[in-house]
Amino acid sequence: MTVAKSINRYCNFFRYQGAETVLDYGAGKLRNSRYLAEQGFTVFAADLPDQVERFRDLPCSDALAGGFDTDQLSHARLNVDLVLSTYVFNIISGSAEKDTYVANIVRNLKKGGYLLMEVRCRRPDSCGDGCTHYFNHADCARTFTHQELDSLLLPHGFRRISHYYRKHAVAAIYQLD
Numbered sequence: 108m109t110v111a112k113s114i115n116r117y118c119n120f121f122r123y124q125g126a127e128t129v130l131d132y133g134a135g136k137l138r139n140s141r142y143l144a145e146q147g148f149t150v151f152a153a154d155l156p157d158q159v160e161r162f163r164d165l166p167c168s169d170a171l172a173g174g175f176d177t178d179q180l181s182h183a184r185l186n187v188d189l190v191l192s193t194y195v196f197n198i199i200s201g202s203a204e205k206d207t208y209v210a211n212i213v214r215n216l217k218k219g220g221y222l223l224m225e226v227r228c229r230r231p232d233s234c235g236d237g238c239t240h241y242f243n244h245a246d247c248a249r250t251f252t253h254q255e256l257d258s259l260l261l262p263h264g265f266r267r268i269s270h271y272y273r274k275h276a277v278a279a280i281y282q283l284d
């Protein structure tokens with residue numbers, strides 16, 4: 108499994124910023140955790156309880172500094188330099204669950220730390236930014252623009268410092284003030 112494109116693109120940036128500790132939040136099968144551990148970062152991985160059980164059985168989980176389910180994360184204070192969130196926000200549909208997810212990021216990220224978020228973006232042939240039927244339209248559901256990510260993250264103390272689009276995805280870096 109290859110690492111997420113945004114991590115390839117921004118890995119050196121985070122290194123130059125002095126990042127050493129990373130939380131891969133919604134780590135899935137650990138493709139990004141494994142890559143960053145190989146690059147010398149100290150990596151914690153978190154996911155829903157069932158997925159944590161699954162990834163603990165993967166050989167590459169030995170490279171992790173720790174694994175957490177979402178409940179444990181809401182009581183932890185990891186104080187990491189960087190949180191990764193790749194293709195997780197797309198599959199969280201409820202706003203309460205999204206709020207909990209963002210609150211857990213803020214809780215475990217140090218002040219001045221970075222959040223890298225990569226999500227599916229809208230295709231040009233879908234409704235576009237003005238769609239008001241967001242979760243009811245198949246083409247628009249569970250996709251984001253960078254402005255929509257801003258509206259979810261800026262109220263929590265983040266500011267966006269970079270973003271880019273590719274065909275089906277948008278990736279953005281935020282810093283916690």
Ligand SMILES: C[S@@+](CC[C@H](N)C(=O)[O-])C[C@H]1O[C@@H](n2cnc3c(N)ncnc32)[C@H](O)[C@@H]1O
Nearest residue numbers: 132133134135138154155158177193194195199
């Ligand atoms: C599409 S996979 C992406 C996995 C990984 N980030 C990657 O890019 O390979 C989405 C992951 O998010 C996890 N997930 C879904 N809802 C979550 C939540 N509320 N909190 C944390 N993880 C969640 C899923 O269990 C799954 O492992």
